[in-house]
Structure formats: C-alpha cells, structure tokens
Amino acid sequence: MTAMRLYVNIDHVATVRQARRTDEPDPVEAALRCEAAGADGITAHLREDRRHIQDDDVLRLAEQVRTVLNLELATSEEIVALACRLRPFQATLVPERREEVTTEGGLDLGHNLDRLHAVIDRLSAAGCRVSLFIDPTLESVDRARALGVPAVELHTGRFARAWPNPAAPLAQLVASARRARELGMAVHAGHGLTYRNVQPVAAIAEIEELNIGHSIVSRSVLTGIGPAVQEMHQLIRAARAD
Secondary structure, X not given: OOOOEEEEEOHHHHHHHHOOOOOOOOHHHHHHHHHHXXXXXXXEEOOOOOOOOXXXXXXXXXXXXXXXXXXXXXXXXXXXXXXXXXXXXEEEEOOOOOOOOOOOOOOOOOOOHHHHHHHHHHHHHOOOEEEEEEOOOHHXXXXXXXXXXXXXXXXXXXHHHHOOOOHHHHHHHHHHHHHHHHOOOEEEEEOOOOOOOHHHXXXXXOEEEEEEOHHHHHHHHHHOHHHHHHHHXXXXXXXXXX
C-alpha cells in the first residue's frame, strides 16, 4: 500500500488570532512547525468573509512553506486572481455559505457550471493542480471527471458525524474513492477527521492525501503542535500498515 500524505490545515490557528484581532498565534509559524514535525503539506482556506486566514497569511505562506501549499477557495473573482498570481501547488475549490460555521458539503456539480469551468481553466493555466471538494457519491465523482480535474477531495463529514457507527458512510467513501481512481483522478479526503476516527479513512487504499486541521490544532493547545502532528502521522501510518 502506498504511503499517505498528511496536509495540515492551519485555518484555526488564525481563528484564535482573529478572536482578538492581534498578531498571535501566527498561522505561518504554525505551518512551519507542522512541516518540521513531518507534515507533507499545508492547507489554508481563504474565505470570502476572511473569518480566519487573511490575504497576508496566504502571501507569506506562499513564500515560506517548504513542502507544498494547498489553497482552498471558492470561485470569488478576487481570490481566484490571487491564487493565479501566487500559484500554489494545489488549489482546491470548495463551496461557501456565509452563515455556515464550517463547510457543510461538497460542491454542487449539477448547476452553474460555466463559472466553475472558467475558474478551473484559469487555475490550471496558472500552473495549479486543481482539486474539487465533493460529496462522496458516484455521481459527484463522475461529474468531477467530466470537468477534467486531476484530483478530488471527498467530504468526510457524514462519516465523522456517524462515528462511532460509520459503516454506511464509510462504504460510500470506499466506493467513491475506487471510482475516482478508476477514472484516473487522485483521491484526497477531509473534514471532521479526528484522532479517534481517522484510521478507517486512512486505511482506504485509493486515498492518497488527508487534509486535517481542527483536531490537530485542538490537540496542539494541550500538547504543542509538533507532537500533535506527529501523533496524527503515527495513526495514519499504522492504518496503512494493516
């Protein structure tokens, strides 16, 4: 079984900072410490409402991240333009609603595809590897393939909410991951994954990358961010070894 990459989402380091509108904790410093602890990549979501990550954070991440930067973004013109200018290794397109606490589901790939097509083309032309954050259904996987993207990220929220009895959503993740791989796309996963529930998802052979943020940042409050990243990595490696 191939090794799995762990990308650490540092959004909620910025959430703590924004609670006081000050300069600490610095999400860029957190990103560098995550890399030093073994993270394979750094993920950050520049939301339209700027509730956590700010434009300057993305500028500094693009300059200082030494692994790879995965920028999550909606199709907002100004954010797409910034991504095209900074050219992160990966651009993951996600849905956004202002009233949501966190991303509640995958992209709607059944409507208003002209804008999505245009953004995918622009990001690809800028040199970004484009991934779509989608619900783990065969229909969504097929529609993502029709859009021509090289990668998809499966939304694991339903699996996480069903824990500790996630048999049905886990089966859905397995089937969707297999379909995506059969169609030639790289398969990533994330949302709601924790130290308690990560291993069944990490054990899915077709998934090659996990994006995990809130649980690692939460654990780091108690243990420090280096040990928090290392502990998650150990759980993932153990799942892949079984």
